[in-house]
Amino acid sequence: MIWQVIRAALAVIVLALPARAEVPIVSVTSPGGITAWLVESHDIPFTALEIRFRGGASLDTPGKRGAINLMTALIEEGAGDMDAQGFAAARDALAASYSFRTYDDVLAISAKFLSENRDDAVDLLHLALTQTRFDTDAIERVRGQVFANIRADAQDPQTIATRTLDRLAFGDHPYATALDGTMDSVAALTRDDLIAARARVMVRDRLVVSAVGDITPEDLGALLDRLLGDLPQTGAEEPGDAPFLLEGGVTVVPYDTPQSEIIFGQKGLKQDDPDFFAAYVLNEILGGGRFTSRLMTEVREKRGLTYGIGTYLVALDHAELVMGGAATQNARAAETIAVIREQWGRIAAEGVSADELDAAKTYLTGSYPLRFDGNGPIANILVGMQLQGYPIDYAKTRNARIEEVTGDDIARVAKRLLAPDALHFVVVGQPEGL
Amino acid sequence: MRVFRVLALASIAFASAATAETVTSFDLENGMQVVVIEDHRAPVVVHMVWYRVGSADEGPGVSGVAHFLEHLMFKGTDTVAPGEFSATVEANGGDDNAFTSWDYTAYFQRIAADRLDLVMRMEADRMRGLKLSEEDVVTERAVVLEERNKRTENDPGALFGEQRRAAQYLNLRYGTPVIGWKHEIEALNRDDALAFYKTFYAPNNAILIVAGDVTPDAVRTLAETHYGPIAPTVDLPERLRPTEPPQLSERRLSYADPRVAQPTVIRTYLAPERDAGNQSEAAALTVLAELLGGSPTTSVLARKLQFESQIAVYSGVFYDGVSLDATTLAMAVVPVPGVSPEEAEAALDGALAGFLKDGVDAEEFQRIKTQISAAEIYARDVVRGLAQSYGEALTSGLTIADVQAWPDALRAVTPDDVMAAARKVLDRKNAVTGFLTRPDAASAPAGETTIPEGGDETAGNAEAAE
Secondary structure, three states: OHHHHHHHHHHHHHOOOOOOOOOOOEEEEOOOOOEEEEEEOOOOOEEEEEEEEEOHHHHOOOOOOOHHHHHHHOOOOEEOOEEHHHHHHHHHHOOOEEEEEEOOOEEEEEEEEEHHHHHHHHHHHHHHHHOEOOOHHHHHHHHHHHHHHHHHHHOOHHHHHHHHHHHHHOOOOHHHOOOOOOHHHHHOOOHHHHHHHHHHHOOHHHEEEEEEEOOOHHHHHHHHHHHHOOOOOOOOOOOOOOOOOOOOEEEEEEOOOOEEEEEEEEEOOOOOOOOHHHHHHHHHHHHOOOOOOHHHHHHHHOOOOOOOEEEEEEEOOOOEEEEEEEEEEHHHHHHHHHHHHHHHHHHHHHOOOHHHHHHHHHHHHHHOHHHOOOHHHHHHHHHHHHHOOOOOOHHHHHHHHHHOOOHHHHHHHHHHHOOHHHOEEEEEEOOOOO | OHHHHHHHHHHHHHHHHOOOOEEEEEEOOOOOEEEEEEOOOOOEEEEEEEEOOOHHHOOOOOOOHHHHHHHHOOOOOOOOOOOHHHHHHHHOOOEEEEEEOOOOEEEEEEEEHHHHHHHHHHHHHHHHOOOOOHHHHHHHHHHHHHHHHHHHHOOHHHHHHHHHHHHHOOOOHHHOOOOOOHHHHOOOOHHHHHHHHHHHOOHHHEEEEEEEOOOHHHHHHHHHHHOOOOOOOOOOOOOOOOOOOOOOOOEEEEEEOOOOOOOEEEEEEEEOOOEOOEOHHHHHHHHHHHHHHOOOOOOHHHHHHHHHOOOEEEEEEEEOOOOOOOEEEEEEEEEOOOOOHHHHHHHHHHHHHHHHHHOOOHHHHHHHHHHHHHHHHHHOOOHHHHHHHHHHHHOOOOOHHHHHHHHHHHHOOOHHHHHHHHHHHOOHHHEEEEEEEOOOHHHOOOOOOOOOOOOHHHHOOOOOOO
16 A cells, blocks of 8 residues: 555656646625625636526425426526517627526526626626516427427437436435426426526525626626626525435336447435545546546447446435446347446455556546636636535645545545445346346 | 736736737648647647548448548557557546548547647657557447447437438538448448558648647647658548539438437528638528527527417527538428428428518628627637637638638628528528428427536536536
8 A cells, every 4th residue: 555655656756747727716795795706817808607596406396396497498588678589689689698507406597798798788687587577478488398308308218217217216306307397297387386486596595606707806796786686585495315215226218229328326425525535536437537447448448338438426415326327239238237337346346556546646637727728617617616615725725635535545435435236227228138 | 916916917908809819820841731729828738630531531332431440540559559548648637539520530639738749749659650450440340339329320310310411412422421321330340441541641631730828839849840750641642522413303301210209300402611712602601591590589480480380399590611512501490299390391481481582680680790790709718619610621621711711701791692692592402301200290299499408517526517
C-alpha cells in the first residue's frame, strides 16, 4: 500500500500540473434578498442565466402526476396580453432564448440574452414566469405533445428499461413513475391543477440562480429583483426519501427488436457521504467517461459486445443508485450480463491497481478545468454546485478532494458499495439465454 | 479582491467583442491546411484533423469502410500500442474521439492547452503509421455492428431514413448510409481498411484545426515539427463525384414497423448546396427553411398545421447547405391521432401552396434577420462549435473566405430571393415523400414533440451537474 502512495506522488511530478479552474465566482445578493453566483465575463455581449427551483417534478400532488411537467411546458405558451404566438414573436424579436425543463429534483430555466436589450428580455421572461395565461387552446395543444411523448417513450427500448428499473426500485415514491405522468393522469389535469402546480414549485425559497457573462454585480442584483422578486415565498413540502426495493436479479421486458437494451443498478450512496469522492473515482475506473474504463475494456474492446457501456453514481435528493447501461445483440445479452457481473465482483473483491488509480485521478483532475469553457457551461456548473450544497470556493478545492483518494479508500468503498449479487438487470429486447 | 479585478475588465468589453473570434490560416509545405481559432478565455485547446474523405468517397461493395477505418485508427502504431492513444489523452485529463460523415472523417482531442504538443505528435504519428492486427479488426467490426444495431436496426425512424436517402439520390453516394449496409459491414476486412487508409490519409488531404488558448505562431511551430515531415501523397485521387441527374419524377415510399410510436410524413426536395464563391441561393434556402419551419410557434407550418388546422402535433423544416454535392430541403409532419398520413401530406401541400401565393411575412422575416445576427454573438461562446463549422465547410468544398462571408450572405437575403428559391425547389417532381407508419396505421398513436426530455440532471450525478 505504501507503494501505491509513492506511485501516486510520482505521477503528479511526472505529468505537468493540470490547468486550474480559475474563474472568479462571486456571490451577489440583490437588494430584495435573492442570491446568485456570478462570473463576470465581458468578452461577448450576452449573459447566460440559469434558474432552478428545487423539488422539480417530485412536488407533484399525489394523483396529479405530470402537472408540474405540463405547467412548465406552458410557461412560454402565452403570458400577459400575448398569446403563444405573440410571446414567441416578442422573444424572437429580441433574439433572446429561454428554455423550461422539468427533472426529478428541479424545475430548470435557462435564458440567454444580448446586452443590447437585456432589460426587455428580462421583462418578457418575468411576464412568462408570473403572468402565464394557461389558455385553454394552449393547454390542449401542449397536452397533445405530452401524450405524444408518453407514447414515444412507451416504444423506446432504453426508456422502457429505465422506467422498469425505477418502478422496481422506488415503491410509491414519485421517482417510481415518469414525470410526464400517464395518459390518464395527464388527461385529467385541469387549468386549476396547473396553477396549483406552479404555486407548489415556483417560489422564492426553492430558488437557485447563477449568471455568467456581460453583467456587473450591481446590474445582476437589480435583475434578480425585477425577474424573481414578486414570486411567492413558500410552496409545497418535498416528499420524503424513497424506499429502495431493488433486489439482485434479471427482469426481461420482451420487445421485438434486434438489440437488447440493458440497464443495471443497485443501491448507491448519498452525495454527502464521506466516501462519495472515493466512490466517484471508483466509478470512473469501473465504467466512467473514458475508453479505458474496465467495462469499456472488457465488454467493448476485448469482446466487441457493445458500442458503449457506462456506469454512473446517481445521487438524487431522495434516493441513491449506482447505475449503468449497455446495448448488445440479443444473442449475446446473457454473455454481456455475465461479464458486467464478473467485473462488478472483481473490483469489489480486489480493488484497483495503483496505475488505474493514477490514470483516473489525472483524468478527473485534468479534465475538470476544461469544463469551464464558455458562459453557458460555467453558468450550469455554478447552479449545479449550489444545488449540491458545495461552498463557493469548491472549484478550487475539488481537485484536491480527488487527489486525496487512496488505493485503500477505493478498496474499502468498493467492498462497501459494489455487490454483484445485489445488481439488478433490466433487459428490453429478445435476449437469449436469460 | 476578486470582485475588483473582474470589475476592471468591464471597461474593455466592447473593445474585445469585435476581436473575440480570431482566425488565422496557413498551409504547410506538404499541403496540409492549418486553421487557428483563438479564444483565450479558458486554458483549453481543441485539436482536430479533418480528412477530405468520407463515406461518399468509398468504392462499390465496401460501404462503411470510411467509418470502420475511423474506429481502427485507435488500434495503434509502431510507437503507440492499441488503445494507448485514448489512454494517453485521458491520463492527461483530455477527451478524444472521431466521427465520419459522407464528406469528411475527423479526429479530435480536447485537452489542457499545454498538452497540444502531445496530442499533435500522436495524431501525426497515426496519419501514416497505423498497424492493425487481424484480431483487433475482427473485434472492432463487431463493435461497429453493435453501433449499427444501436443507431439504426433498433430505430425504425433511422431505418426509414436509410430508405428515403436511397430513394433521394440516384447517382450520388449520399444514398448509402455512412455506417454502411449491414451485409457489407459484415464483410469488411483489414485489407479494405488499409487500402482506404493508404489512398486517402495524407497531409495534402488533411486540414488541421486548433481552437482555443493558443497563438498561430505556436501552432505553426508545432505543426511544422509534427506534421511537416510527413511527405504528401503525390497521386492523391482527385475528388471526382458523380452528379445527380435532374429529377423528373416524384418518388414516394412508405415504411411500416410495429415499433413506430407515431406516423410521420417526411418530404425531401433535392436542393443546391453552398458552393465556393457562390452562396447566395443557399443563403436564401436557409432563410426559407427558417420561415417555413424554424420556429415551433410562428413559422408557416407551425401556424397552419399546429395552430390553425391543428392537424399536427409537430412540424419542422430543415436545410443544411454545407455539403460537397447536392443536398435537400426537408420537412417533417407528425399528425395528431386520427389524422392519416395522406391528410397530413395534403395539409402540408396546402400550407406550402399558401406560402407560394402569399409570400413572405415581413415581421417573421425581420425576426429571423435579428436572430441571424444574434447567432453570431452566441456562437462565439462555443469555440468547439466554431472549429466544427470550419472543419465541415473546408471538407465540403468551401474556403475560409466563404465561411466568413456566410453571415453577410444571410443578411443580404431579400424576400424576393426567398420566393425565387422556394419556387425553384418546392416542386413535387423534385421530391421524395415518405410515410413512416405502424402496420395498423389506423390505430397508430402520435408522438414526437418539442418538449425536451429529462436528461443529465435526472441522473443526479454530482460531478456531471457541477
